[in-house]
Structures are given as C-alpha cells and as structure tokens.
Amino acid sequence: MQHFYFDHNATSPVAPEVLRDLTEAMAEVYGNASSIHHFGQAAKQRLENARRAVAERLGCTDREIVFTSGGTEADNLAVFGIARRPARGQRHVITSSIEHPAVLNACGQLEREGIEVTYLPVGRDGRVKADDAKRAIRPGTVLISIMHANNETGVLQPVEEIAAIARHASVPFHSDGVQVGGRVPVNVREMGFDLYSISGHKFGAPKGIGALFVRKGVELAALMHGGHHERDRRAGTENVAGAGALGKAASLNADWNSFGDLRDRLERGILGQVPGARVNGDTGSRVPNTANISFEGVEGEAMVIALDLRGYAVSSGSACSSGAVEPSHVLLAMGLTAEDARSSVRFSLGPGNTVEQVDGLIEAVVASAAHLGRISPAVVSAV
Numbered sequence: 001m002q003h004f005y006f007d008h009n010a011t012s013p014v015a016p017e018v019l020r021d022l023t024e025a026m027a028e029v030y031g032n033a034s035s036i037h038h039f040g041q042a043a044k045q046r047l048e049n050a051r052r053a054v055a056e057r058l059g060c061t062d063r064e065i066v067f068t069s070g071g072t073e074a075d076n077l078a079v080f081g082i083a084r085r086p087a088r089g090q091r092h093v094i095t096s097s098i099e100h101p102a103v104l105n106a107c108g109q110l111e112r113e114g115i116e117v118t119y120l121p122v123g124r125d126g127r128v129k130a131d132d133a134k135r136a137i138r139p140g141t142v143l144i145s146i147m148h149a150n151n152e153t154g155v156l157q158p159v160e161e162i163a164a165i166a167r168h169a170s171v172p173f174h175s176d177g178v179q180v181g182g183r184v185p186v187n188v189r190e191m192g193f194d195l196y197s198i199s200g201h202k203f204g205a206p207k208g209i210g211a212l213f214v215r216k217g218v219e220l221a222a223l224m225h226g227g228h229h230e231r232d233r234r235a236g237t238e239n240v241a242g243a244g245a246l247g248k249a250a251s252l253n254a255d256w257n258s259f260g261d262l263r264d265r266l267e268r269g270i271l272g273q274v275p276g277a278r279v280n281g282d283t284g285s286r287v288p289n290t291a292n293i294s295f296e297g298v299e300g301e302a303m304v305i306a307l308d309l310r311g312y313a314v315s316s317g318s319a320c321s322s323g324a325v326e327p328s329h330v331l332l333a334m335g336l337t338a339e340d341a342r343s344s345v346r347f348s349l350g351p352g353n354t355v356e357q358v359d360g361l362i363e364a365v366v367a368s369a370a371h372l373g374r375i376s377p378a379v380v381s382a383v
Contacts, residue, residue, distance in 0.1 A: 003311045004357045008202075008350030009151055009179060009290060010315055014245075015204035015351070021248040022206060025241035033238050034229070043240045050247025054211050057250035058196065059187030066212045066233045067243045071178040071199030073223075074212040075102035075145075077234065078174040078195040081220030082143040083110050094136045094144045096120045096128045096157070097333040100176055103145055104329075120146075125282035126153045126334050130161035137169045147176040148186075148196075152317040152330045152346055153281035154179070154290025163192030172218060178202055178210075179287055182249060183256040188213050200242070203256075204351070205249040209242030259349040260288035262358050266347060267291050269362035274369045280331060280344060289349040292317070294336070298372045300345045301325055306368035307345075312361050315346050 005013070014022070025046060031039030033047045048062065055062040068074045083093055095107050097119045107117045118136045120128050128146055137144075144166045149156050159175050166173035174195035180186060181196065182203035188196045196213040200206060214220060214233065226235030271277050276296025295303060300316035307314050317328030327341035336344075347361070 001311050003313065004353070004361065005313050006347050006349060006353065006357075006361060007313045007315045009154075009346065009348035011201045011207065012204060012350050013352065014201075014206050015249060015252060015254075017252060018204050018206075018245050018248045022241055022245040025244045029240060029244075031240075033240055034227070043238075046244050047238055047240050050243040050245075053247035053251045054198075057182065057186075057253070058198075058213055059189050060213055061216070063231070064213055064216055066214055066230050067238060067246070068210045068212055068234060069208055069239070070201070070210040071100075071176065071197050072102040074197035074199070074210045075100070075174075075176050075178075076106050077212050077220065077223045078197060078214075079103060079106040079110070079143065079145055080223050081233075082172050082174070082195070082218075083115055084113075084221040085142070085219060087140075087142060090116060090140045091142045092116045092118070092138060092140045094118045094120065094133060094141060094146075096122065096146050098122055098126065098128075098150055098330045099145070099147055100151055100178070103147070103176055107145075116140075122333055124335050125285075126150060126155035126280070126330070127282055127285065128157050128162070130158045130165060133162045134165045137165070137171060141169070141171050143172050143174060145174040145176070147178075148180040149177075149287045149290075150281070150330060151179050152328055152344075153292040153334075154286040154348075155281040156180075156285045156287065159193070160191050163194075166194075167192055179290075183254065183289075184287065185255065188215075194218050200246040200249060203249055203254060204252065205245045206242060209239055209246045211246060254351070256350070257288050259353070262349050262353060262355065263289055263291050263347075265355070266349075266358050266362060267293070269359070270365050273362070273366045277369070280334065280336065291347045292331075292344055293347070294331075294340050294344045295369055295372075296340075296343065298343055298369055299325070300343050302372050303343075303345050303365075303368055306372060307361075307364055310364040310368065312364050315348075317341070317344055317346060 031043040033043040181198035199210040331341035
C-alpha cells in the first residue's frame with residue numbers, strides 16, 4: 001500500500017537540493033567557524049553565505065539573523081530575551097491564547113518569575129483583534145508576541161496592524177512565523193516586525209535548525225551563556241551544515257500559494273460528502289496549505305488512525321496525556337466545545353501532494369467518517 005503525506009505543518013520532507021548541500025557540508029566543511037585556519041574560514045564562509053540567503057528571503061540584513069536550533073529556541077530567545085532585559089517597575093507581556101506552546105510555556109515561566117502576562121482572546125474565526133492588543137498595552141509593557149499564522153487552523157493573524165500599534169507605543173513586537181516564513185513571501189521590515197521566528201524543517205531544511213530575525217537596535221538578554229557566537233546573541237559552536245541547509249532552502253524561494261487550490265478541493269470534497277463536517281477558523285484569511293475540519297460524532301484521533309491505515313498521514317490538534325485525549329487549546333479558545341475540539345483533524349499540504357492524492361484522501365475520509373460514525377460510542381468509551 002502506498003502512503004501519502006498530508007502533515008506538512010508538523011514537518012516537511014527535506015528538499016533534494018537541500019539534502020545534497022547538507023551532505024556535502026557534513027562531509028567536507030567540518031571546521032569550526034570560529035577558527036582562523038583554512039578549515040575554519042571555509043566553515044565561516046558557508047555560515048555567512050547561509051545567513052545572507054535567509055536575510056534575503058526575509059527582507060532584512062544578514063547582521064539581523066541569529067541562527068538557532070529551531071522555532072522553539074527562536075521563540076524562547078525572543079520572549080525571554082526581551083522580557084528579561086533590565087527594567088524598572090513591573091514588566092508586562094502581551095500574547096494570545098492560541099500561541100504555540102513555545103510561546104505559551106515561555107510566558108508561563110515569565111509569570112512564575114513575577115512578570116505579568118495578558119493573553120488576548122480570539123473569536124470563532126480564530127483571529128486576535130488588533131484593538132484588543134492596543135487596549136492591553138500599559139506602562140510597563142515590554143513585549144507583544146502574536147503568531148503570524150496558527151499551526152492548527154492556518155488562520156493568519158492581523159500582525160501588520162498589531163506591529164503598527166506596537167511601534168506607536170514603542171513596544172517590541174515578536175511574531176512566531178514558523179508556519180509562514182520560508183513558505184510564502186514575507187518582508188519583515190515592511191511588515192513591521194522587531195523579531196520573527198522561523199524553523200527550517202517546515203520548508204525543506206532538516207530538523208534542528210531555525211533562525212530569529214532581530215531588528216537592528218533591538219537588544220536581547222542572553223538565553224544561553226558561553227562564547228561570543230552570533231554576535232553575543234546565541235552562544236555555542238554554530239551548526240554550519242544546518243545553517244547552510246536553511247540558507248539553501250530559503251534560496252529556493254518556494255511559494256506555497258499553489259496549494260490553496262488543492263486545499264479548497266479537499267474541503268469541498270469532504271464538506272460535500274460528510275454530514276456534519278465543518279471547517280474551523282476564518283476561511284478567508286489562512287495560509288494556503290492548511291485545513292482544520294471537525295467531524296460531528298467522530299473522534300479526531302480515531303480519524304487520524306483510520307486514515308493512516310488507509311495510507312494517509314494527517315494529524316489531530318488533540319494531545320494524549322495520562323491516557324486521556326485532551327482537546328486542542330486553540331479550538332477551545334475559539335469557542336468550540338471539548339467534544340467538537342476532540343473531533344477535529346488538521347490536513348496540511350505541501351510539496352509532493354497532487355490532485356490524485358487529494359481525491360484519494362477525500363474518498364478515505366468519507367469512508368472513514370461513515371465507519372467511525374457507526375461505531376463512535378465504542379470509540380468514545382475506549383478513550
């Protein structure tokens with residue numbers, strides 16, 4: 001049986017061109033980029049070439065790019081790096097209730113350190129209101145962190161509006177761009193970001209490499225302490241091969257907008273044939289590759305397993321903890337019931353997906369939904 005991949009928001013395959021570049025670097029460019037000899041300088045050159053490629057992709061200068069181990073570290077460096085800077089009086093951070101755990105758990109840690117955090121709500125459309133961010137700003141606000149696009153629903157947030165509000169209030173603005181950066185065109189300067197996180201494994205680079213854009217003039221408190229790497233912003237010997245792979249992926253200039261037609265075809269096919277199926281989130285303002293669909297009377301985890309057995313890899317926003325399936329915090333924040341949130345499945349398209357695969361996935365979803373709908377009481381009791 002063939003297997004088809006529709007879980008690109010979790011991770012995407014390494015692009016062939018990137019794999020060749022990565023293999024070459026690991027075999028031939030093994031020097032430490034901080035060494036002054038020939039091997040070290042060869043590594044340094046590869047590192048800086050990668051930095052320029054990432055900067056060009058994001059519309060900034062190479063000196064504004066900090067390489068990290070991935071999106072989580074980039075988010076943590078932005079949140080902690082700003083919030084922990086020396087400041088007088090009570091510090092305050094603004095974020096949203098639908099952020100990735102890399103931001104939410106970082107903010108939770110800040111609260112344990114005595115820093116106040118405001119979590120902005122979202123509506124049924126899954127979008128933060130820019131006016132809510134504006135009203136939340138107060139004396140002592142040191143950071144606003146709102147994701148560019150949600151990883152579960154794909155819904156785009158009004159980041160440019162919020163960036164303008166933050167700039168007017170002289171508050172640094174960070175955005176988790178992991179589901180956007182590298183996939184569709186982003187110009188961090190024009191959009192008004194002060195800090196912007198990306199992760200290589202979302203757009204053709206391997207896992208373990210990411211980057212943080214830090215606008216010139218923005219100072220960060222160190223997250224890790226050690227040598228003077230990355231202009232004192234991220235200590236540790238640089239991952240030259242990974243950085244090179246990230247730069248290569250960035251230079252491919254992939255544009256995932258073409259997946260919008262496939263995503264829409266998938267949604268039409270499912271909604272037209274599965275009673276009670278509905279799309280979660282604002283359908284008019286999403287990244288082009290993502291659909292989050294709830295299936296009435298069907299457990300999302302059961303649907304994921306059923307589709308996997310039919311050869312299709314998708315995911316659920318739910319998390320299994322201590323034997324119980326916990327509903328997605330994103331969908332709950334949008335006002336869905338716990339039952340509806342548990343019935344949701346995320347389909348995320350990417351390179352390699354075709355019309356034929358989408359049509360096959362629709363057939364598999366229709367058959368799985370019908371089967372699971374008949375046995376749903378047994379499925380629920382088993383969970």
